[in-house]
Amino acid sequence: MSEFVYLYRGGQNPTQLSPEARQQMMQKWMAWFKDLGDKGHLKNIGQPLDRTGKLVKGKQKAVTDGPFAEAKDLIGGFSLIEARDLDHAVELSKGCPIFENEGAVEVRPALKLNM
Amino acid sequence: METETHSGKASGADLGDHLFRREYGRMVATLSRIFGVHNLALAEDVVQDAFCRAVEVWKFRGVPDNPSAWLMATAKNRAIDVLRRERTARTFAPELARMIESEWTLAPAVAEKFAPNAIKDDELRMMFSCCHPRLTEEAQVALVLHILCGFSVDEVAAAFVSSHAAMEKRITRAKKLLASSKQLFDISDARDFAVRLPSVQRALYLLFNEGYHGASAESAIRAELCREAMRLAALLRDHPLGATPATFALSALMSLHAARLPARLDASGALLSLFDQDRSQWDSHLIGEGQELLELSASGPALSEYHLEAAIAWTHAAARRAEDTNWTQIISLYDQLMVIRPSPIVALNRAIAIAQRDGPERGLEEIGVIPNSDRLAAYPFFHAALGEFEFRAGRRNRAHEHFRSALARARSPMERRFLQNRIAACVSAASAEGCCS
Numbered sequence: 001m002s003e004f005v006y007l008y009r010g011g012q013n014p015t016q017l018s019p020e021a022r023q024q025m026m027q028k029w030m031a032w033f034k035d036l037g038d039k040g041h042l043k044n045i046g047q048p049l050d051r052t053g054k055l056v057k058g059k060q061k062a063v064t065d066g067p068f069a070e071a072k073d074l075i076g077g078f079s080l081i082e083a084r085d086l087d088h089a090v091e092l093s094k095g096c097p098i099f100e101n102e103g104a105v106e107v108r109p110a111l112k113l114n115m
Numbered sequence: 116m117e118t119e120t121h122s123g124k125a126s127g128a129d130l131g132d133h134l135f136r137r138e139y140g141r142m143v144a145t146l147s148r149i150f151g152v153h154n155l156a157l158a159e160d161v162v163q164d165a166f167c168r169a170v171e172v173w174k175f176r177g178v179p180d181n182p183s184a185w186l187m188a189t190a191k192n193r194a195i196d197v198l199r200r201e202r203t204a205r206t207f208a209p210e211l212a213r214m215i216e217s218e219w220t221l222a223p224a225v226a227e228k229f230a231p232n233a234i235k236d237d238e239l240r241m242m243f244s245c246c247h248p249r250l251t252e253e254a255q256v257a258l259v260l261h262i263l264c265g266f267s268v269d270e271v272a273a274a275f276v277s278s279h280a281a282m283e284k285r286i287t288r289a290k291k292l293l294a295s296s297k298q299l300f301d302i303s304d305a306r307d308f309a310v311r312l313p314s315v316q317r318a319l320y321l322l323f324n325e326g327y328h329g330a331s332a333e334s335a336i337r338a339e340l341c342r343e344a345m346r347l348a349a350l351l352r353d354h355p356l357g358a359t360p361a362t363f364a365l366s367a368l369m370s371l372h373a374a375r376l377p378a379r380l381d382a383s384g385a386l387l388s389l390f391d392q393d394r395s396q397w398d399s400h401l402i403g404e405g406q407e408l409l410e411l412s413a414s415g416p417a418l419s420e421y422h423l424e425a426a427i428a429w430t431h432a433a434a435r436r437a438e439d440t441n442w443t444q445i446i447s448l449y450d451q452l453m454v455i456r457p458s459p460i461v462a463l464n465r466a467i468a469i470a471q472r473d474g475p476e477r478g479l480e481e482i483g484v485i486p487n488s489d490r491l492a493a494y495p496f497f498h499a500a501l502g503e504f505e506f507r508a509g510r511r512n513r514a515h516e517h518f519r520s521a522l523a524r525a526r527s528p529m530e531r532r533f534l535q536n537r538i539a540a541c542v543s544a545a546s547a548e549g550c551c552s
Binding site for chain 2 (some may be wrong): 016021033
């Protein structure tokens, strides 16, 4: 088994969703996480990230306000996944409800230290 | 914190059905009180934002033990942020103006507005505000559904089988009027309360009716309209000024009708007439509740249309079998209803009751003399009633024609199935006659 990070990008549609649709969307996420967990793929569910923040950059350490990317590319959270290989991790990501809201999952293998 | 982040611990408490919807109404009502009704749009934005945060956190962390309190606390904190940030740029509710000038009083003043009892009053205040006399009844109901029940414009449009554009126009216009009123309705003024109360009762009645008889094909949506109307009626009943005989009667009629919901469709999803329903499926708990409410409504001299409709529903509920129905009592109740609130639909229902007691020819006569019956032309059950009486009178061809007109006007799959079944009955009866004669 190898470890992968899922970065959840975009997929937020804050003002357009009705309260009912929002609740259903959340329940889908929870069901998806539960399923991943039950099958032993969820090493760490991770964290949601605030959509605002600061960017500190360059030798000058210039500080600017976020967001740093287009809303559709903004990272809204991450999870740590266990899968056989990259293909498997990609396959597992396809159940994520984020796709219903035009979001994306970035799947990144975590590098291992081979001693 | 750490252990919660691991898999399998994320499920947390369960969310009730439609929790967000209900909390939405509560939160918008409370925030409009704090911000002032002219900032209605701001209140809605803040609530949406609170939901956004809740969803982001809960999907990772699980639902907290008390999700309503969590949402309210988030809304409260956001409200304090907004008041602090915009206290110079905007004007808020006048009674809060002095309090928000100082950091010392800002948070406690807002916290006070979020006390559970205050929130309950806020919902009622918003309900009365939505029933503004300058809005049509349709607009009032749409606004109640949108603001207090958290239905999006699309969801309200689906419930009323209207186009998105038309509904958006109606709701936008209604909100504009609401936001232009100086302040929310003052529910502590007993005289104003009594004057506005009938409109509020009427709006809740129409909301319930839209769920019970309405055109939406989604029975889940319709059941929810009924539930929401019952929830808001209970809120009205809980207020000392709202707990009038007419409010009890309105609640009684809702409970007694809702009791029949489980028996209204057959296995194929076709609507079943009152006469064909399996009455053992009626919800006895709701019937009991309806009876209690009806008893509570029987005080004072006022007899409202809700009393009469509840009494009709009760007469049906009291009959174990359709053939045990006390039609004489029902006809006399419809007679009284025709005096208090005459309408072609009431007249049609009265004619149906008369046909049940005195036979189909009498029913046809009564339908023939309904004033303004042209207003019923688009109503499928007007044609269905004609078809039914002709059918029982043995005139299958005419019955067939009426059922076909009804079918052409059917508004939902279950109405269509019901009418197709009646047409099939005409055809098989006709062919049976054909081979016997």
